[in-house]
Amino acid sequence: ADLYARSDQYGYASLLTDDERAVLATLRTFLETQAAPLVAEHWERGEFPTQLLAPLADLDLMAPPSLTAGGARPRQLFEGFRVFELARTDASLATYFNGQASLFRSNVLLGGSAEQVARWDPLITRFQMTGVFALTEPEHGSDIAGGLATTARREGDTWVIDGAKRWIGSAAYSDYLTVVARDEADGKAKAFLVRTDAPGVELRKIGGKIALRMVNNADITLTEVRVGEEYRLQRVNSFADIAAMLRAMRAGVAWIATGVQAGAYEAALRYVLERHQFGRPIGGFQLVQDKLVRMLGNLTASLGMVVRLAQQQDAGVYRDEDSALAKAWVSARMRETVALAREVAGGEGITLATDVARFFADAEAVYTYEGTNEINTLVVGRAITGLSAFTR
Numbered sequence: 400a401d402l403y404a405r406s407d408q409y410g411y412a413s414l415l416t417d418d419e420r421a422v423l424a425t426l427r428t429f430l431e432t433q434a435a436p437l438v439a440e441h442w443e444r445g446e447f448p449t450q451l452l453a454p455l456a457d458l459d460l461m462a463p464p465s466l467t468a469g470g471a472r473p474r475q476l477f478e479g480f481r482v483f484e485l486a487r488t489d490a491s492l493a494t495y496f497n498g499q500a501s502l503f504r505s506n507v508l509l510g511g512s513a514e515q516v517a518r519w520d521p522l523i524t525r526f527q528m529t530g531v532f533a534l535t536e537p538e539h540g541s542d543i544a545g546g547l548a549t550t551a552r553r554e555g556d557t558w559v560i561d562g563a564k565r566w567i568g569s570a571a572y573s574d575y576l577t578v579v580a581r582d583e584a585d586g587k588a589k590a591f592l593v594r595t596d597a598p599g600v601e602l603r604k605i606g607g608k609i610a611l612r613m614v615n616n617a618d619i620t621l622t623e624v625r626v627g628e629e630y631r632l633q634r635v636n637s638f639a640d641i642a643a644m645l646r647a648m649r650a651g652v653a654w655i656a657t658g659v660q661a662g663a664y665e666a667a668l669r670y671v672l673e674r675h676q677f678g679r680p681i682g683g684f685q686l687v688q689d690k691l692v693r694m695l696g697n698l699t700a701s702l703g704m705v706v707r708l709a710q711q712q713d714a715g716v717y718r719d720e721d722s723a724l725a726k727a728w729v730s731a732r733m734r735e736t737v738a739l740a741r742e743v744a745g746g747e748g749i750t751l752a753t754d755v756a757r758f759f760a761d762a763e764a765v766y767t768y769e770g771t772n773e774i775n776t777l778v779v780g781r782a783i784t785g786l787s788a789f790t791r
């Protein structure tokens with residue numbers, strides 16, 4: 400019952416069903432016993448703990464039998480708390496899982512034909528077919544919608560793809576890249592499932608990162624990569640279809656940014672209750688309590704926002720600007736929260752020992768990916784004014 404005793408001040412988790420809570424409790428046990436002991440060391444080494452991939456898949460979190468009886472789909476509210484829980488332990492783990500469950504799976508669900516979904520979704524939910532989303536390019540990040548330079552040329556039933564992608568997360572340990580490319584014939588965006596080991600695909604790890612060090616991000620070149628028409632997502636025919644994918648992905652990332660705050664806040668709270676100065680726990684000082692309360696305020700407001708967004712998604716009434724607003728606002732609160740957590744841990748706050756430093760650093764990547772704060776702000780600004788500030 401007190402799964403979120405510390406982080407969920409207003410009891411939002413009470414909106415979950417008992418079955419949903421039971422699945423999340425299993426996930427929490429896995430994270431606390433198997434994942435948490437590995438993350439600091441792997442973060443420092445800059446390596447993903449790939450030994451967690453199989454046990455994570457075995458948890459059956461995407462299609463848990465208790466939530467999918469009779470062909471039902473788990474609710475967005477459950478999916479949100481699921482990624483919140485992962486991020487509360489570690490942002491890289493959440494990013495990996497979200498890559499498969501939100502980026503890859505929802506792209507196939509949104510972009511695939513009924514036949515493609517029927518063929519692939521059961522494999523994707525069981526991690527028997529893994530994938531990532533490859534949109535960003537070396538020369539086009541924020542302006543990818545108009546700038547998309549990777550091309551696809553049709554030759555009979557085969558497509559030939561040429562171009563480059565940058566920042567693609569977890570590609571090194573996934574089967575497929577969902578490559579977004581511009582059709583040379585009609586100039587429109589199309590999406591293809593490309594095997595990571597296909598001839599002409601080259602992955603290079605991006606080194607020297609100070610955030611999400613556990614996630615292996617790749618620079619990718621695609622040189623005359625041949626893909627069958629059956630691996631083209633049949634319902635992606637323009638950038639507007641990609642925007643629908645971004646809408647879903649941004650909502651997921653807003654939950655990650657909320658979970659990161661929970662992890663940082665809880666680590667900070669533990670620290671200030673244990674650390675003594677001037678003969679008493681530092682958590683007893685007014686200035687420290689002020690910081691804790693600011694963190695809790697940010698976290699509680701963020702949870703309120705993403706919970707309501709998930710309800711709107713479940714009701715089928717959320718819009719691009721709704722998830723852009725959540726992504727922009729919650730990730731800005733996250734940046735404040737992790738900085739406060741790092742502050743109250745003093746010198747220890749810059750070591751991996753107290754956990755807050757890892758959340759502090761990782762927050763910078765979450766702040767930027769899935770559309771920067773500025774770009775998501777402009778998506779909302781365009782919606783509320785009817786005036787687009789995007790220029791090319």
Ligand code: FAD
Pocket residue numbers: 531532533534535539540541542565566567568611616764767768769770771772773774788789790
């Ligand atoms: P730029 O577009 O070069 O932006 C630089 C700065 O300029 C930003 O502050 C930006 O907000 C600002 N700016 C740009 N245009 C405007 C404007 N019109 N008005 C105001 N400000 C503007 N992409 C994928 O496709 N798949 C992935 O799996 C993936 N994973 C990622 C993981 C990590 C760790 C990171 C860091 C990135 C990842 N990305 C991924 C890419 C990510 O989405 C981009 O980094 C992001 O969209 C920003 O693009 P950019 O880095 O090229 O920055």
